[in-house]
Structures are given as C-alpha cells and as structure tokens.
Amino acid sequence: MQILVLVKQVPDTATRIKIDADGKDIQRDGLTWVLNPYDEYAVEEALLLKELHGGTVTVLTLGPAKADEALRSALAMGADEAVRVDGQPADALQAGWALAQAAKALAPDLILCGKQAVDDDQAEVGVLVAEFLNLPQVTVAVSLSVDPAAHSGQAKREVEGGVQQIAFSLPAVVTAQKGLNEPRYPSLPGIMKAKRKEITVQAADLGIAAGVELVRLTPPAPRKAGTLLKDLPGADAGRELIRLLHEDAKAI
Amino acid sequence: MHLVVLEGEDRLRKISYEVIGAALALGEDVAAVAVGKDAGKLAAEASQLGVSQVLTVDGPEVTSYAPRAWVRAVQAAVTATGATLVLLGATSQGKEVAARLAGRLKAGLAADVTAISKDDGGWVYRRPVYAGKAFAEVRLTSPVGIATLRPNAFSAAKPAASAASIEALAVSFEPGDTDGHSTGYEVGAGGQVELTEAEIIVSGGRGLKGPENFHLIEELAKELGAAVGASRAVVDAGWRPHAEQVGQTGKTVSPALYIACGISGAVQHMAGMSSSKLIVAINKDPEAPIFQAADYGVVGDASEVLPAMTEAVRQLRA
Ligand SMILES: Cc1cc2nc3c(=O)[nH]c(=O)nc-3n(C[C@H](O)[C@H](O)[C@H](O)COP(=O)(O)OP(=O)(O)OC[C@H]3O[C@@H](n4cnc5c(N)ncnc54)[C@H](O)[C@@H]3O)c2cc1C
Ligand SMILES: Nc1ncnc2c1ncn2[C@@H]1O[C@H](COP(=O)(O)O)[C@@H](O)[C@H]1O
Numbered sequence: 001m002q003i004l005v006l007v008k009q010v011p012d013t014a015t016r017i018k019i020d021a022d023g024k025d026i027q028r029d030g031l032t033w034v035l036n037p038y039d040e041y042a043v044e045e046a047l048l049l050k051e052l053h054g055g056t057v058t059v060l061t062l063g064p065a066k067a068d069e070a071l072r073s074a075l076a077m078g079a080d081e082a083v084r085v086d087g088q089p090a091d092a093l094q095a096g097w098a099l100a101q102a103a104k105a106l107a108p109d110l111i112l113c114g115k116q117a118v119d120d121d122q123a124e125v126g127v128l129v130a131e132f133l134n135l136p137q138v139t140v141a142v143s144l145s146v147d148p149a150a151h152s153g154q155a156k157r158e159v160e161g162g163v164q165q166i167a168f169s170l171p172a173v174v175t176a177q178k179g180l181n182e183p184r185y186p187s188l189p190g191i192m193k194a195k196r197k198e199i200t201v202q203a204a205d206l207g208i209a210a211g212v213e214l215v216r217l218t219p220p221a222p223r224k225a226g227t228l229l230k231d232l233p234g235a236d237a238g239r240e241l242i243r244l245l246h247e248d249a250k251a252i
Numbered sequence: 253m254h255l256v257v258l259e260g261e262d263r264l265r266k267i268s269y270e271v272i273g274a275a276l277a278l279g280e281d282v283a284a285v286a287v288g289k290d291a292g293k294l295a296a297e298a299s300q301l302g303v304s305q306v307l308t309v310d311g312p313e314v315t316s317y318a319p320r321a322w323v324r325a326v327q328a329a330v331t332a333t334g335a336t337l338v339l340l341g342a343t344s345q346g347k348e349v350a351a352r353l354a355g356r357l358k359a360g361l362a363a364d365v366t367a368i369s370k371d372d373g374g375w376v377y378r379r380p381v382y383a384g385k386a387f388a389e390v391r392l393t394s395p396v397g398i399a400t401l402r403p404n405a406f407s408a409a410k411p412a413a414s415a416a417s418i419e420a421l422a423v424s425f426e427p428g429d430t431d432g433h434s435t436g437y438e439v440g441a442g443g444q445v446e447l448t449e450a451e452i453i454v455s456g457g458r459g460l461k462g463p464e465n466f467h468l469i470e471e472l473a474k475e476l477g478a479a480v481g482a483s484r485a486v487v488d489a490g491w492r493p494h495a496e497q498v499g500q501t502g503k504t505v506s507p508a509l510y511i512a513c514g515i516s517g518a519v520q521h522m523a524g525m526s527s528s529k530l531i532v533a534i535n536k537d538p539e540a541p542i543f544q545a546a547d548y549g550v551v552g553d554a555s556e557v558l559p560a561m562t563e564a565v566r567q568l569r570a
Contacts, residue, residue: 013500013519017385026386096355118500120388121381121523122363124351131355136432137319139348154435159344160448160503161495162440164317168432178501179494211360211394215376218387220526228549230538234556241532241550241557242564249547251509251530252452252476252565 001055001148003046004108005079006099006126007039009063009070010119023216033066035073038114040183041176043074045144046112048181053148056080058106062087062098068199075194076186082197087204091212092120096128098204103129109148111173115140123175130173138166142179146170254278255335256303257326258286259345264297266449267341269408271401272301274368275339276409278375283307285329285421287322288314295418302412305419307332313425317345318433321425323352328423330357330396337392342400342504343448350400360392362399364504366527383500383523403448404506405527440495447479447496452509455481455498455525459514459535459554463491468558469513475565481505481525483515499524513554517542534558 011017012032019026035043046057058081059074061067071082085102089095103111111133113126123139130137138144138155142163146153151170156163158177186194227244229237245251254275258268275282283305286294291308299306309325326349330338338353340346342364354361362377366387369376374391377399381388392399447453454476456469466480473480482492484499498505500523510528515521517533517540525531526545533546534557543549550557 011382013383013523017382019386026382091360093354093358093360118383119381121379121383122351122361123347124354124361124363127348127351128355131323131352134428136428137348137352138432139319140344156438157344158494159437161446163438164344164434165436165438166432167435172432208358209394211354211358211392211397212362213360213391213393215371215373215389215391217381218389220380220384220387223531223545223547226531226543226546226549228538228543228546228551230551232550232552234552235560237550237552238557238560239564241534241548242561242568244548245509245530245532246568249530252568 001049001053001110002106002108003049003055003057004103004106004111005039005042005046005057005059005074006111006113006129007043007059007061007070007074008036008117009033009061009067010036010117013118019217019219023218024214026217033069035070036114036117038116038176041178041180042112042114043077043079044181044183045176047078049110049146053146058083060085060099060102062089062095062204064088071199072194073186075197076191077184078190083200083202085204086201087206089206090210092122092124092128093208093211094206096125097132097208098206099125100129100132101205102202104133109171110146111171113173113175115175115177126173126175136168136172138168138172139175140177141174142177144174144180253333253335254280254282254337254339255329255333256282256284257338257340257346257349258284258294258298259341259343260294261290262293264294265341266408267343267403268298269301270403270406271339271341272298272303273409274401274406276302278368283329283333283335285309285326287325288317299416299418300411301409303416305333306416307419307421309421309423313430316434318430319348319352320432321429322349323356324425324429325423326353327356328421332421336396338396338398340400342402346400350398354398357396358394359396359398360394362390362392364402365399366402366405380527383519384526385519402504402506402527440493447481447498447503447505450479450505450507452476452478453481453505453507454478454511454513455483455515456486456513457483457515458485460486465555466491468555472558472562472565475562475569483521512542513558515542516540517545
C-alpha cells in the first residue's frame, strides 16, 4: 500500500504567542516548532498499516525549508520517504490545492492527515485535498481498518453524543483524532537515519485564488480580574461562591 | 441571499437556531436547507423562525449521512437560491460539509467563528487560532463565502409571525456521492445534557483525586441542570468517558457558566472552554493558571467546596 501522510510544522501549543506590530502575523522567532500533534497520530497510523499490509509511507509537507524539521520528525518515527512542496499558501484553499496536486503525482492508496493543525485550527485542508482529488473522506477518525485487496475501509469518527461508523472505498482521505493510536517515540537509530535521508523538494502549484483574507490578528480580550475567595474554610467558600453566582453574576 | 444548512435528527438542533439567528442578524433574506430522511420535519420547524424560504432534499442517497451527498445537496441549494454566504454550525457534521463545499465552490471558509462584525470593507469574521491564544479577523473574498459558527456563541432565532414556504429540491447525485457514508452509530457514555449545547457545565480534573469522587461533580451538575465535563488527564486515566472531555482533543464548549474543579488550566483545556461567558475555578493551588481566566475563583479543596455548593444550590431552588 502506498500511504501518504500530510504533515505540518506548527508552534508548540505550550509556547507563548506574540503578534507582530502590524497584526498580520505572529512573531516567528524564538518559538518552539513541532510536528502538529494530530499529524503524529496520522504518521503512527500509517506505520501501523504498513506493518499490517506492507508498502511505503511517504510524508508530505507544504512550507518553507524550516518545515523539513517536521518531515525529519516523521522520518525518525519510521516513514520511508519525504517530500516538501516549497511555497507559502495564502489560505487553506491554496494549501489544499497545492497538496492535492503533489499528492496526485504520488498516486497513494490512502492519504492520512491530522484533524486540524493547531496553529490556524481550521480542520479544513485534509477535506479540501479529498475534494480536489474527488476521493471519499473520513474526518476525526478514532479507529481505522482497511482491506487493500478489496479497496475498502472502515472507520469510526467522533460525533456529538457518540461514534459514527463509516464505510468507504480506497483511495480515501482520513483525518486523525486523538484515540486513533498512541504515537511511538522515534528510536535513536531512527533519528540518525532520518538526519541523512534525502528530502525531495518541489515547487508548489498555488494555481487557485485564495478565498480568505486576514484583516488582523488580535490577542484575546483581557478578562477583567476575577473575584478570588481564599483563606475561607472550604464549606464557607462554596456557599459564598453560589451566593455570588446567584446575586452578583445572575448566572444561576 | 444567505443560506443556512440545518442540522438535526427528528428535531432541529440548538445550533441551527443559533445559525439562523446569526444569519438573520446580517440583515439579508435567509433561506435554509434541510438534508436527509428527517428533512421535512426539520424544514417545518425552521420555517417558523423568520427565514424566507426552506428547501428540503430527501432520497435514497441521503438516507444515511454521507458528507459528499450532503455537499451535493447544499451545492444545489446554493445554485437554486443564488446565495452568496453559506452558514453552518461548527459541529462534527457542519465542519466537514463546510470544508468540502469550500473546495467544491472554490470558496473561502471562516471556520469556528465566534463573532461577526462589519467595517468599511464589509463583514469581518472573528475566529480563535493558536488554541485560543489569538484571534484572527478575516474577510471572505470569493464570490460565495462559507462560515461555520461555534455553538453557543450566537443568539438563537425566535419564532416569527409568519411561516416560510417549504419546497422540495431535486438534486442529481453522482456516483461516488455516497462513498464514505455512515453505517451505524454507537451512543456515547456521556451524560443527559449534550456538552456542546449545555448552558452550564461542571468539569472535573485530576484534582478530584479519583473516579470515586466524581459523584461530587455529578451531584452539583444535577442540582444546576448542568452537563458534566472533564479534563484530558482524567479521561486518559479512565476515570471519565472520552465524550466528556473538554479541550482541543475533546469538545469545544461555550456555555453561559463553566465551573472547573481541580483543573489546572492547560492551554489545550482552555482551547475548548475559554469562550465560555462566565468561568469559575475551584483549585487548591492559588498559582494555577485557570485562575487567570476565571471570573470567580475559590482557592480550596474541591472535596470540601463542592458539597457546600451543591447544598447551597439546593436551598436556593427550594
Ligand atoms: C496535543 C494535546 C492535546 C491535548 N488536549 C487536551 C484536551 O482536549 N483537554 C484537556 O483537558 N487537556 C488536553 N491536553 C492535556 C493538557 O496539557 C493537560 O495535561 C491536562 O489538561 C491536565 O489535566 P488536569 O488539569 O485535570 O490535571 P493537572 O494539570 O494535574 O491539574 C490538576 C489540578 O488540580 C488541583 N488540585 C489538586 N488537588 C486538589 C484538590 N483537592 N482540590 C482542588 N484542586 C486540586 C491542582 O492544583 C492542579 O491545578 C492535551 C495535551 C496535548 C499535548
Ligand atoms: N502546509 C501543510 N503541509 C502539509 N499538510 C498540511 C498543511 N496544512 C495542513 N495540513 C494537513 O491538514 C490537516 C488539517 O489542517 P488545517 O485545515 O490547517 O487545520 C493538518 O493536520 C495536516 O495534516
């Protein structure tokens, strides 16, 4: 099976975000960059499927040279090949388009990606790739099995109040949610091998008009300082809290 | 014309009331489309809410949920109504239909929007990015624009004086539209109140010390008519079902009141609840980050504070 995994390099969720003076971007220096955590689930799933059915795992990213680090993280986990499409998409449409064009050339049996990238939090790009390649999709998958011989697959996806079972044919696009698996840690030999691995770089095809324009980035509105009850015996604090919520905040 | 994509089974979901409310607030005529085996029921309910037209799409292709068939149906409704803006709920269904429709129409999509405002250049959609640590304000520049709206962020539509017309829309589905369809459903182990729709949520974290103490959370929730939530730490530990997890890997909630007990306030947890209207924290550590987001806080032991709260609510209700 040819499995393609879309991976993105993102700032670690735990790092502080500062916005540029012009409000058009974040300050990119001094951040910790990581492989998007949901893409780790996607890479892990690809490796598990390869162990089961054989084949190759290729990881693909769209981004600047720095994004090679994300590819190397995936290679260190055990991916076989890595491709970087060099370019700066203006929005999700352009990203989805460029990734779809690059994916087409690789003719995968399955495309895995994360449910969302934790920078722009759109949960859109994987689905766009599915649409541009006219493939079935499963989003927020928490379990996945495929039958390469029958060109079919089954998945479970998380929905409000439960889990939905989905049947689909291959090739398909599946986006990974936590719960799908437990991503492995790269081994030391894996890391060494990944360092030497050749990354194929090609120019991005951004041949689609963007549909979203960023006006500005803003920090969250500062919350006004809250009322803190301390140094009260627990039971008194509990009663006082309910009184405040009822009389002051009128929330209950 | 703006188009709202309805959602529900048997009944319209609360989010659809909110999406219609938000659409009407933009000041243009609003059409709605209902897809699936319950389309008729959903359309009848929506027709009372101030929209000018409701379309239904029914048939074997949409008997069970399939995102591509849904997109085909919504695409037909966009053509039929000439809509320039399509609004959906930022739900598990709305998100994937919206994203696929964006590709189909080569349309800009503003995902998980929490506010819409207007400036000289037109409508501006505000959406959280970087796990809620920043907000992006964006414009949709394509001929048709799409937005998904976060549940509980917009006011629900109210019953209107007159009812809208309901019309069945014929759609030519294509082979492949049902590839990737739902074959079944397992009901989660969640509580009675759906988390994303709850007005009040009482959430517990590792500070509860063990699953045996969650009855303290459940009792307060019951007294308040609230839903029960949880941090990832306690879900991963197997104390609570995944359906209750709030945060980036769980549910995004925006209740009127969110009570966090024994939860430290990690970024990934906050990503799921920071748009709550009122946040209350109970934590024994005065330095816990959750207090920075809290409107009301108690520094104390959850096992002492919670029972007193439950008792006080009981007296209030008596
Ligand atoms: C990719 C990724 C995604 C994630 N997604 C999520 C997510 O969706 N949701 C989520 O919640 N987390 C998520 N996390 C995990 C998150 O980083 C935290 O680890 C988690 O939220 C911590 O849970 P907690 O607050 O219950 O536990 P802790 O951080 O251990 O906090 C326990 C708190 O309880 C307090 N406490 C202790 N005893 C008492 C007592 N007797 N009374 C009152 N207070 C007490 C302590 O002071 C402490 O503040 C994610 C992490 C990653 C990397
Ligand atoms: N620039 C990119 N390069 C590779 N994959 C991407 C890129 N952007 C998004 N993706 C994939 O699409 C998923 C959803 O991203 P998003 O729609 O941006 O939230 C991510 O988890 C990745 O798997």
